[in-house]
Every structure is written in structure tokens, then in C-alpha cells.
Amino acid sequence: MSGQVSRTADKLAEASAEITDQARTAAEQTVSAEAQRLQDGVTERTERAQSAAEAAQAEVPSGSLEAQALGQVVAGLEKAGAFVRGQDAQDLVHDVQQFARRNPLLFLGGAVAAGFVAARFLKSSNGAAHTHAGGADPWTGHLQTSGPAAYDREAG
Numbered sequence: 001m002s003g004q005v006s007r008t009a010d011k012l013a014e015a016s017a018e019i020t021d022q023a024r025t026a027a028e029q030t031v032s033a034e035a036q037r038l039q040d041g042v043t044e045r046t047e048r049a050q051s052a053a054e055a056a057q058a059e060v061p062s063g064s065l066e067a068q069a070l071g072q073v074v075a076g077l078e079k080a081g082a083f084v085r086g087q088d089a090q091d092l093v094h095d096v097q098q099f100a101r102r103n104p105l106l107f108l109g110g111a112v113a114a115g116f117v118a119a120r121f122l123k124s125s126n127g128a129a130h131t132h133a134g135g136a137d138p139w140t141g142h143l144q145t146s147g148p149a150a151y152d153r154e155a156g
Helices: 002-059 065-086 089-102 104-125 148-155
Strands: none
Touching: 002 065, 002 089, 089 104
């Protein structure tokens, strides 16, 4: 009886190891695919942001503070794009994991900040649907119509 229990335990251990290996392989494949998708998305957004910064740079006077700042933004975006394009998806995931383990609070703060930036970027890229025609005041309808501020406007 003891031999049978031992064989059953060995079979269970082998099956468990095999299932664990299969799950690890599936997870690695999923992470790799998602990392590649993320890498492609970051590259695309970096290129769009770089184009927008270059277009904005053409609109400001040459040599101005704005032109210098936009030049630095363009250079930074070029570096970021080259870094992302030059990384293997697995290496990128590994680097992010290592950074998150070493600096969990900084990583979470960065993730929150990146989320806000992404939300603003997406909101602004949808801004064409929300633009005001004819140069209308974008604050129209957003002013307080009741309460102390409205009273001050009426009294003044």
C-alpha cells in the first residue's frame, strides 16, 4: 500500500510540474505578445508626439525659448523611440519587472502619471470632435450661473 501511495504522489508531482510548466510557457507567450503590442503602440504614439512637437516647433519663432524647449522634447522623443524600438519585448518586460521590484512606489507613481498622461493624450486626440467653431469662447456654458460668484457678477 505504501508503494502505491508513493507512486501516486510521484505521478501527482510530475503532473503538477507539467501543468506548472505549461502555465508558465503560456504566461510567457501572453506577456511577450502583449509586450510586443505595447511596444508597437508606444512606438506609434512616440512618432505621433514627435511629429506634433516638430510641427509646433515650426510654428514658433526660431531661437525662442519655446523653440528650444520643443527641440528638447523632439530630441527626447527620438531617444525614447529608439530605445523602445531597440529593445526585445522580453527584455523590456524584464527591465520593467526589475525596476518595479526595486522601486515599487516609484513604479506605481510612474504608472499613475503615465495613465494621466495617456488619458490627456487620448482626450486631446479626440478633441477635434469637441472644438468650437468660429472661434467661440471655449468657456461658454462653464461659468457658474448661481451662487456667490454669480451674485458678484450681477452686483458688479
